[in-house]
Amino acid sequence: MAAVVEAKPKSKKKSTSKKYSKATYLKWYETMLRIRKFEEATLKAYSKQKIRGFCHVYIGQEAIAAGLVSAITPDDKIVTAYRQHGIALCRGLDSNSCMAELFGKETGCVKGKGGSMHFFSKEHNYFGGNGIVGAQIPIGTGIAFAEHYRETKNLCVTMFGDGAARQGALYESYNMAMTWNLPVLYICENNGYAMGTSVSRTSNVQEIAKVGSAFDMPSESVNGMSPEEVHEALSRAAKHIRSGKGPYFLEINTYRYRGHSVSDPGKYRSKEEVQEYKEIDPLKVTENKILDQKIASKAEIDKIKDAINKEIEAAVKFAEESDYPISSELYEDNYLQKDYPFLT
Ligand SMILES: Cc1ncc(C[n+]2csc(CCOP(=O)(O)OP(=O)(O)O)c2C)c(N)n1
Ligand SMILES: [Mg+2]
Numbered sequence: 465m466a467a468v469v470e471a472k473p474k475s476k477k478k479s480t481s482k483k484y485s486k487a488t489y490l491k492w493y494e495t496m497l498r499i500r501k502f503e504e505a506t507l508k509a510y511s512k513q514k515i516r517g518f519c520h521v522y523i524g525q526e527a528i529a530a531g532l533v534s535a536i537t538p539d540d541k542i543v544t545a546y547r548q549h550g551i552a553l554c555r556g557l558d559s560n561s562c563m564a565e566l567f568g569k570e571t572g573c574v575k576g577k578g579g580s581m582h583f584f585s586k587e588h589n590y591f592g593g594n595g596i597v598g599a600q601i602p603i604g605t606g607i608a609f610a611e612h613y614r615e616t617k618n619l620c621v622t623m624f625g626d627g628a629a630r631q632g633a634l635y636e637s638y639n640m641a642m643t644w645n646l647p648v649l650y651i652c653e654n655n656g657y658a659m660g661t662s663v664s665r666t667s668n669v670q671e672i673a674k675v676g677s678a679f680d681m682p683s684e685s686v687n688g689m690s691p692e693e694v695h696e697a698l699s700r701a702a703k704h705i706r707s708g709k710g711p712y713f714l715e716i717n718t719y720r721y722r723g724h725s726v727s728d729p730g731k732y733r734s735k736e737e738v739q740e741y742k743e744i745d746p747l748k749v750t751e752n753k754i755l756d757q758k759i760a761s762k763a764e765i766d767k768i769k770d771a772i773n774k775e776i777e778a779a780v781k782f783a784e785e786s787d788y789p790i791s792s793e794l795y796e797d798n799y800l801q802k803d804y805p806f807l808t
Contacts, residue, residue, distance in 0.1 A: 482757050483692060488534055489750065489759050492691040494768050495533050496526035496747045499550040501776045502559055506549065506566055509780060510726050515566045518595070519580045522550035524721040527746035528653060529554035531694025536621060536649075536702055541611070543591040543604040544623035546581035547653075547720075551623065555590045557583060563779035569786035575797070576789045597658075598624060598631030601650070605637040608648035608711075619647040619705045627658025629672045638679045638711070645710040649701050650676075652715045653688065659724045660732040676713035688718030689744045721745075 482489075503521040510519055522529070529550045532542070544551045552562055557573055565572030566580055573583050584592040591607060594600040604622025611618045628634065629652050641648050652672050656663055663670050676683030682704060686697040694716060701712035719741040723730040730738075754760050 482753070482759060484695075486759050489754050490764070490768065491533060492527075492530035492695075493747075493750050493754060493765070494772065495530045495554050496691070496750065497768065497772050498559065498775070499523075499526045499529055499553050500747055501772050502553060502562065502779070503549060505563070505776050505780050507722075507726065509567070509783075514784070515580070516568070517579050518546065519566070519726045520547040520724065521722050521726070522547055522720070524741065524745070525653060525655060525688065525718045526550055527691045527694050527750075528651075528688050528716055528718060530691040530746070530750075531698050532621065534691075535695050535698035536619070539589065539616070539618045540702075541589045541591060541604075541607050541618060541620040542623070543600045543607060543620065544593065545597070545600060545625055545628065546593060546595050547625070548581070548583060548593040552583040552585070552588075552590055552593070555585070555588045557585050557588055557590060559775050559779035560782040563776075563783040564786050567783040567786070568788060569783055570789040570793070571782065571786040575793060577793070577797070598628035598633045600624060601628065601631065601634050601637045604650075605641050605646060605648055608641065608646040609644065612644070612646050617706055619649050619702060621649045621651060623651045623653060625658060626652060626654040626656065626663050626672060627661070627666075628652075629654075629675060630666060634675070635678075638676070638681060638713075641711040642679045642681055645708070647705045648711045649698070649705055650681075650711065650713045652713070653718055654715050655718050655720045657720075657724070657732070660728070660730075662732070671715070673713065673715040681711050681713050682709075683713040683715070686714050686716045688716035689741070689746050689749070691746060691750060 499522060503523050506515060509515045533554050542551060542555060549562060561573040562583060565574060565576060565578055565583055568576045570576050573585055581595045582593040601622060601624055604620045608620040611620060654672055671685055673683040673685040684697055687693045697714050701714055704712050721738060721742060751765060754765060755762060
């Protein structure tokens with residue numbers, strides 16, 4: 465099978481034409497706004513030490529979550545890295561249980577024992593949050609193997625950052641997935657940096673989509689600042705996979721406006737560079753497009769803003785008022801095997 469590498473440069477152009485229904489645009493807008501407001505509240509709570517430990521926000525990358533909502537089905541599986549609040553929310557995990565998880569409370573989606581990097585929900589086919597860079601690539605390949613084995617039509621969306629694209633586990637997984645024709649959609653969210661190290665400093669192959677060609681895996685480079693373009697690429701990939709043709713790889717070019725984690729002052733990039741991407745902010749561009757092209761009225765947009773603000777305010781209150789897990793919970797849900805040694 466020939467690899468399809470569409471070598472598109474990082475596009476900073478605003479897309480202008482209206483191609484989708486009003487409901488789709490409003491869904492994208494609501495999804496991105498929920499993530500943005502959730503994480504702004506997260507940063508505020510972190511600064512008050514109500515949230516502790518590692519915390520990596522997704523702000524700037526939300527168009528990828530929006531495209532996921534419209535292009536894949538609730539039965540498809542998703543596994544990703546630690547920058548995951550937005551992916552969990554777009555998957556349908558509710559703001560209350562995600563915020564409570566960040567606060568370490570028993571009402572959190574994994575009972576306060578996972579924190580920022582380890583949300584999980586079997587009900588939502590969301591396999592989490594992984595702190596080890598690239599660890600989810602073989603996990604997602606394995607989940608896809610299970611779907612293939614059970615002869616379902618589902619695919620496993622396996623997401624990772626540009627830093628993970630150089631991990632050996634990726635090469636073994638891609639090889640296996642192609643050999644066994646697995647229903648896996650690999651997505652590299654290329655935000656240009658792995659902590660403080662730019663992609664250009666770590667490889668002479670900067671268009672990460674090209675990695676797929678070593679395996680004859682159909683691969684594309686996509687503009688990740690546009691929900692439309694993300695949706696279209698994901699839909700093409702999902703169609704290919706569901707028709708039984710095997711894996712697909714999308715490098716989705718995006719940008720994070722904040723540091724790597726909350727403790728990163730971000731000295732490795734210029735203010736001008738950050739500003740350049742803020743000018744094509746997917747949330748702002750989508751809102752302007754909805755209003756300028758009269759897809760929906762200002763009153764309809766304000767109604768969504770109001771509802772999201774209330775939802776996030778309520779989530780913070782819910783998290784604050786919830787209890788911490790009781791100590792006997794510490795050893796629950798960690799091991800399936802009840803008599804696993806070394807537990808006591
Ligand atoms: C195996 C491994 N090596 C190193 C680290 C330390 N580390 C944490 S995040 C990170 C950068 C990963 O960057 P990228 O994959 O681009 O994801 P992004 O943070 O940009 O979303 C590194 C090196 C780790 N967690 N796991
Ligand atoms: Mg990165």
